[in-house]
Amino acid sequence: MSRIGKRPVAIPEGVTASVDGQTVTAKGPKGELNYVVNDEVLVSMEEGGVSVQPRDQSKDARSKWGMSRTMISNIMEGVKNGFERKLEINGVGYRAAMQGKNIQLSLGYSHEVVYQVPEGISAACPKPTEIVLNGIDKQKLGQVAAEIREYRPPEPYKGKGVKYAEETIVRKEGKKK
Template identity: 75%
Template sequence: MSRIGKKPVSLPSGVTASVDGQTVRAKGPKGELTYVVNDEVLVQLGDDGIKVDPRDTSKDARAKWGMSRTMISNILTGVKDGFEKRLEITGVGYRASMQGSKLQLALGFSHDVLYDVPEGIQISVPKPTEIVIVGIDKQRVGQVAAEIREYRGPEPYKGKGVRYAGEKIVRKEGKKK
């Protein structure tokens, strides 16, 4: 039994949700999101919130039960509060800046890296060594953060590169004489 899936998803204040077959729509102050639930999971809108149940006791249905409940919870949180990821840049001469609607990164290459900001995502650079990614879709915010980090991930010897805020880098010892 899924311990997560058993709990109904409560609707936050200011958010309206509707269930139409397998499609869950949520509308809130930040925007509107939809999620299509897998056919092996049954979704119902009740007085206490959105209830998610597996259609049968197969292993596949039970595996998708908790994930579907979490995805519905994420769209409700996203339209109410939104999601945020922070990236830190470490290294001499490594910095970021916004150039119109593009993120410009100086990461030690012979050229600057320009990253097009996708629609529905806002990127701000409060400090040259900090990037803040904000959006209502948790998956897209995480994907954008991963794509930016991928340009120059943190290396284990000096710790230079782009890392998530609060991420611990396991440092290696350099060679000895």
């Protein structure tokens, strides 16, 4: 039994939600998002919110039940408040700057890395060593943050590279004499 899937998704104040077949649509102050639920999961509107149930008791249906409820919860939260992801850059000479809508990264390569921020995501560089990403789609925001981090992931000896703000780098001990 999915503990997450049992609870209905509450519709926040200021958000309108609708269920059309397998598609859940949410409109709020930040924008509009929709999510197409897998066919193995039943979705219905109730007075308390959006309810999610597995079609049958197969392992596949039960495994998609909780994930579907979480995805619907994420679109409700996204259109109401939005999401934010912070990246930190560590290393001598490593920095980021905004170049129009693109992010220009100096990460120790012989060239500058220019990352084009996709539609629906906004980026800012309040400090040269910090990148702040905002958006209403949690999945897209996480993907953008992962792509930027991928240019220079943090290394375990000095901790140099691009890391998530909440991430801790497990440091290794260097060579011994």
